Amino acid sequence: MSVTSPSSPSLSPRLLAAGDGALIVELGEGVAPALNAAVHRLDRRIADAGLPGVVETVPTYRSVLVVFDPALTSPDALGPALLDLARDLARPTAEPQRRWIVPVCFGGAHGEDLDDVARRANLTSDEVVALHCAADYRVYMLGFSPGFAYLGGLPDALHQPRRENPRMVTPAGSVMQGGAQAAISPIAMPSGWHLLGRTPIKTFDLRRTPPFLLAPGDRIRFSPITAAEYDRLAARDGLSPDQETVTDDQQGAAA
Amino acid sequence: MTTHLRVAAAGPSSTVQDRGRVGYQRYGVSVAGAADPLLHAVANALVGNPASEGAVEFTMLGDTLTVEGGPVRLAVAGDAALFVDDQPVPSWTSLRLRDGETLRVGALREGTRGYWAVEGGFALDPVLGSVATHSRSRMGGLHGTALKAGDRIPLRLDAAADRGEATLDPSLLPTRGEAIRVVLGPQDDAFTPAGIAAFLDGDYSVSHEADRMGYRLTGPVIEHARGFNITSDGIPLGAVQVPGTGQPIVLLADRQTTGGYPKIACVIGPDVAALAQKKPGDRLRFRAVSVAEAQAIHARHRTALAGLPGLLRAAGGFALYDSARLLGFNLIGGAVTGWE
Numbered sequence: 001m002s003v004t005s006p007s008s009p010s011l012s013p014r015l016l017a018a019g020d021g022a023l024i025v026e027l028g029e030g031v032a033p034a035l036n037a038a039v040h041r042l043d044r045r046i047a048d049a050g051l052p053g054v055v056e057t058v059p060t061y062r063s064v065l066v067v068f069d070p071a072l073t074s075p076d077a078l079g080p081a082l083l084d085l086a087r088d089l090a091r092p093t094a095e096p097q098r099r100w101i102v103p104v105c106f107g108g109a110h111g112e113d114l115d116d117v118a119r120r121a122n123l124t125s126d127e128v129v130a131l132h133c134a135a136d137y138r139v140y141m142l143g144f145s146p147g148f149a150y151l152g153g154l155p156d157a158l159h160q161p162r163r164e165n166p167r168m169v170t171p172a173g174s175v176m177q178g179g180a181q182a183a184i185s186p187i188a189m190p191s192g193w194h195l196l197g198r199t200p201i202k203t204f205d206l207r208r209t210p211p212f213l214l215a216p217g218d219r220i221r222f223s224p225i226t227a228a229e230y231d232r233l234a235a236r237d238g239l240s241p242d243q244e245t246v247t248d249d250q251q252g253a254a255a
Numbered sequence: 256m257t258t259h260l261r262v263a264a265a266g267p268s269s270t271v272q273d274r275g276r277v278g279y280q281r282y283g284v285s286v287a288g289a290a291d292p293l294l295h296a297v298a299n300a301l302v303g304n305p306a307s308e309g310a311v312e313f314t315m316l317g318d319t320l321t322v323e324g325g326p327v328r329l330a331v332a333g334d335a336a337l338f339v340d341d342q343p344v345p346s347w348t349s350l351r352l353r354d355g356e357t358l359r360v361g362a363l364r365e366g367t368r369g370y371w372a373v374e375g376g377f378a379l380d381p382v383l384g385s386v387a388t389h390s391r392s393r394m395g396g397l398h399g400t401a402l403k404a405g406d407r408i409p410l411r412l413d414a415a416a417d418r419g420e421a422t423l424d425p426s427l428l429p430t431r432g433e434a435i436r437v438v439l440g441p442q443d444d445a446f447t448p449a450g451i452a453a454f455l456d457g458d459y460s461v462s463h464e465a466d467r468m469g470y471r472l473t474g475p476v477i478e479h480a481r482g483f484n485i486t487s488d489g490i491p492l493g494a495v496q497v498p499g500t501g502q503p504i505v506l507l508a509d510r511q512t513t514g515g516y517p518k519i520a521c522v523i524g525p526d527v528a529a530l531a532q533k534k535p536g537d538r539l540r541f542r543a544v545s546v547a548e549a550q551a552i553h554a555r556h557r558t559a560l561a562g563l564p565g566l567l568r569a570a571g572g573f574a575l576y577d578s579a580r581l582l583g584f585n586l587i588g589g590a591v592t593g594w595e
Contacts (some may be wrong), residue, residue: 016441016442017438017439017440018438018441018494019437019492019521019523019524020438020521020523020524020553021491021492022492024488026488029486055278056280058280058513060489062488063489065488065490070524071557076546141487142512143283143513144283144513145511146282146283147282148283150487187392211383212279
């Protein structure tokens with residue numbers, strides 16, 4: 001997995017076969033903010049283009065999976081149209097993006113691994129929290145389980161291998177880090193990532209419209225709260241975090 | 256009082272399925288849906304439902320169901336032994352059960368997955384547009400997971416009308432070939448030529464780790480060209496991923512949306528269901544086809560499926576549905592599985 005410069009990615013869009021009901025448009029290799037931003041621009045263009053037969057898309061770190069109905073279109077018809085949409089993606093646009101301010105109660109029972117992460121990084125726990133709250137995270141993709149958000153933008157000082165022993169259950173709302181990434185996990189699940197804290201915000205809630213708060217391409221900032229604030233906020237239903245609007249031009253401001 | 260089916264005994268893995276949860280993979284939500292959409296459509300057609308209606312997919316062994324209210328019209332697609340209050344009744348044929356009667360769906364004589372559907376469908380609230388059960392995320396179905404003894408399934412129709420029953424001769428259904436056909440890619444370049452040859456020339460058998468999420472196969476080791484980690488990307492239906500062991504895993508309806516193992520090939524839509532009907536110990540081979548061939552196979556398959564309503568016959572000499580109703584069955588369409 002290579003990490004390239006956050007600015008001016010050299011995109012080389014190519015089509016990959018994915019059976020008789022899907023195509024993949026791959027823009028490059030590895031994990032990088034500019035590459036992922038280009039993926040989300042392509043994903044928006046595909047949605048706006050309304051190509052016949054396209055059923056859904058799955059934007060990921062460096063590619064978009066395009067699911068289509070083989071009764072309505074074919075790779076021969078769809079492929080060139082997708083490559084056409086993938087032109088000139090490298091230039092950042094000033095399209096507005098959402099940035100969520102997500103409250104997190106770090107450490108203690110809410111984030112059992114915070115002290116270990118700090119020790120391995122030769123930092124104090126407060127310094128680790130400060131680094132997380134200064135970072136400008138981008139939702140690289142959602143995957144693995146409903147609403148699980150992979151966040152790019154973890155400060156270099158905090159890159160650490162995952163746990164040797166994955167936990168069988170991590171609590172809903174966990175804010176975690178693993179390798180070069182951070183994540184928010186709205187449902188309880190097994191995980192080998194390090195638990196840093198918990199957010200009282202339900203980023204996935206079937207009773208809310210829309211049920212998913214975060215979308216691929218959104219930006220995230222964490223804001224520390226106390227355990228008492230966590231309890232107060234967790235007791236409220238349908239809670240949404242504060243939101244601001246940013247653009248791609250501001251990307252990497254905290255990098 | 257709402258008519259219910261009470262589950263007196265549940266099969267080992269019986270879940271409500273429809274054609275799957277479409278449009279939410281970008282949020283990490285698995286598609287789910289029937290592992291064998293053809294048989295699912297047949298069960299629905301036999302009771303006069305559209306193919307999109309929820310029906311129960313059972314695995315190896317079916318469920319025992321007692322009617323509370325009714326009457327209820329029900330049909331089973333799959334070669335299972337059926338009994339109503341211990342009297343044998345035919346599969347592939349709709350039947351009308353009265354209050355207190357019990358249907359026992361026995362073991363499948365062939366295949367791994369069968370389906371039972373009730374006229375009018377289940378009175379279940381869709382979750383994100385679908386009643387398909389995804390057990391791993393506890394989403395959809397009756398309570399997010401497999402049926403269990405004591406469950407009471409509410410039905411949309413309080414009383415099924417007294418009319419003729421429908422039957423279908425399963426030998427008229429499209430036959431399934433021996434080889435499982437694949438289109439190479441998206442990451443076939445992550446494997447050595449010897450690795451690809453091993454995959455296409457070898458005999459594989461279905462391991463005991465085989466469920467609705469995926470089938471882990473055992474057979475010749477597939478050699479990676481440069482490690483077995485890729486940057487996680489989307490997983491299409493039927494993707495054959497190869498982890499570090501070199502043993503392939505074919506990903507099915509309940510697959511995770513994204514993953515970080517290279518995918519050497521994808522099983523074509525019509526053959527995904529054929530694979531999902533195999534059981535641990537079954538042997539299989541893969542055969543590569545071009546995308547154009549896969550499209551042609553798909554088109555033939557759609558034609559065959561379009562003729563499915565015409566395969567329904569009246570059971571016991573009663574008049575069946577009128578032709579307008581037959582045309583309304585809509586057995587084609589739906590891109591979820593790439594199979595219809």
